[in-house]
Amino acid sequence: MSIDNHKYSDWDVRRVKELDIRQFIPGCNHRKTTQDIECPFCGKKKFAVNAKKDFNNAKCWVCGQGFSGPIAAVAYYSGINLDTDWLHALEETARQGGIVITPQERRREESIAAAIEASRQSFCNQQLEASGLTLEDVTASIIEGGQELFMPTFRKGRVNEMFVPDKSGDDMLIYYYRLDGKPMEYTSKGSSRPRQYVRVRWANPDIHRSSDGKPMKYQTPAGAPSRIYIPEKIRRLYKLKSHIDTLFLQEGEKKAEKACKHGMLSIGIQGINNFGSQQEGLLQDIQDIAKACSISNIVLVMDSDWNDLHRAIKVGDSVDKRPNSFSKAVIKFKQYMSTFHNIGLSVDIWWGHVNENDHGDKGVDDLLCGALLSREQELLEDIERTMHSHDGRGTWLNIHKITAISDAKIRDFWLLNDVHAFYEIHKARLTVSNI
Numbered sequence: 001m002s003i004d005n006h007k008y009s010d011w012d013v014r015r016v017k018e019l020d021i022r023q024f025i026p027g028c029n030h031r032k033t034t035q036d037i038e039c040p041f042c043g044k045k046k047f048a049v050n051a052k053k054d055f056n057n058a059k060c061w062v063c064g065q066g067f068s069g070p071i072a073a074v075a076y077y078s079g080i081n082l083d084t085d086w087l088h089a090l091e092e093t094a095r096q097g098g099i100v101i102t103p104q105e106r107r108r109e110e111s112i113a114a115a116i117e118a119s120r121q122s123f124c125n126q127q128l129e130a131s132g133l134t135l136e137d138v139t140a141s142i143i144e145g146g147q148e149l150f151m152p153t154f155r156k157g158r159v160n161e162m163f164v165p166d167k168s169g170d171d172m173l174i175y176y177y178r179l180d181g182k183p184m185e186y187t188s189k190g191s192s193r194p195r196q197y198v199r200v201r202w203a204n205p206d207i208h209r210s211s212d213g214k215p216m217k218y219q220t221p222a223g224a225p226s227r228i229y230i231p232e233k234i235r236r237l238y239k240l241k242s243h244i245d246t247l248f249l250q251e252g253e254k255k256a257e258k259a260c261k262h263g264m265l266s267i268g269i270q271g272i273n274n275f276g277s278q279q280e281g282l283l284q285d286i287q288d289i290a291k292a293c294s295i296s297n298i299v300l301v302m303d304s305d306w307n308d309l310h311r312a313i314k315v316g317d318s319v320d321k322r323p324n325s326f327s328k329a330v331i332k333f334k335q336y337m338s339t340f341h342n343i344g345l346s347v348d349i350w351w352g353h354v355n356e357n358d359h360g361d362k363g364v365d366d367l368l369c370g371a372l373l374s375r376e377q378e379l380l381e382d383i384e385r386t387m388h389s390h391d392g393r394g395t396w397l398n399i400h401k402i403t404a405i406s407d408a409k410i411r412d413f414w415l416l417n418d419v420h421a422f423y424e425i426h427k428a429r430l431t432v433s434n435i
């Protein structure tokens with residue numbers, strides 16, 4: 001099929017193909033579902049026209065020529081070359097059939113304009129702007145109610161106590177869509193009706209506290225499992241089955257979008273541990289992307305404060321008092337990613353983090369809006385260099401290959417970092433005698 005057909009959505013093209021073929025073939029009886037009329041090619045009265053749901057076509061019993069559908073019929077009678085000018089034939093069929101089809105690009109622009117108007121000055125906009133994102137950047141091609149639509153995945157709104165979203169509030173809602181573009185759903189306990197998977201970023205975390213009293217910035221609906229957030233760029237590569245050399249896992253949806261915007265192909269996870277669970281194993285979407293895009297490398301990316309815990313260490317604290325949740329997360333990551341092997345994939349596993357810099361950037365999104373603002377392409381160059389270096393140390397990120405590193409070594413690495421961080425922080429106060 002012609003590349004041109006991307007001008008219109010599959011949904012619009014299908015609507016044209018479903019137009020009754022009889023209205024485009026002269027001499028048809030519109031009350032008969034099947035009929036033999038005079039063949040436009042050989043003139044025999046053996047031209048079978050079918051206007052059934054699954055067979056909307058025509059073919060001559062004698063000469064074998066015919067029309068595969070309404071577009072081919074219109075092309076023939078209007079003198080349009082179907083092979084070289086399919087798009088023209090499509091548009092002409094829509095025109096003759098009396099239906100309006102709108103180019104995707106125009107529908108996309110109209111959707112974005114409407115979304116911008118609706119969320120002007122909203123908390124959602126502020127959040128996106130802070131990450132250097134526009135509504136256009138986060139607009140996805142999705143399927144809702146059987147229709148292909150363009151919608152931003154970050155929208156102004158609120159959720160009620162049942163976590164049902166509506167447009168009235170001024171929190172930020174993050175809509176999750178599957179790889180096929182349909183809404184992700186979940187079923188909460190005690191309910192049989194699936195609900196749309198929407199995460200919320202509260203504008204005022206202080207009035208939304210978790211069970212242990214802590215203010216919550218983000219909230220996932222109660223009873224909903226962790227899912228990955230899939231930026232449109234990744235969804236498109238998945239649909240096209242394009243190769244992704246390196247897939248990055250970012251902590252959070254905005255980071256994933258911002259990284260994708262600048263070519264660092266990423267998906268969002270909801271926390272450094274949330275790429276799988278005991279019950280589900282490695283999240284299916286990650287497996288599906290890995291398979292369809294034959295990824296070669298997968299990298300878990302952490303913020304620059306990944307070892308911030310060390311700053312709180314006081315002289316005299318014992319080594320084992322230090323939390324080692326980060327090394328646990330990395331070991332779990334390695335174990336889960338090793339299961340790629342079971343589905344026949346050979347994927348190298350990496351762990352990386354943003355380096356501390358003078359700008360104080362924490363996440364990849366901060367880095368791209370901070371120290372790397374207007375020279376964003378340096379990030380990819382640095383990553384490329386770092387992943388080919390002997391020690392995994394880059395300018396902006398350190399990235400270490402852990403495919404073949406033992407769990408014990410990963411723990412040791414953290415211990416060494418502990419000692420190093422401890423020394424850096426306290427060296428001024430350390431004397432030869434107390435070292």
Ligand SMILES: [Zn+2]
Nearest residue numbers: 039042060063
């Ligand atoms: Zn014929």
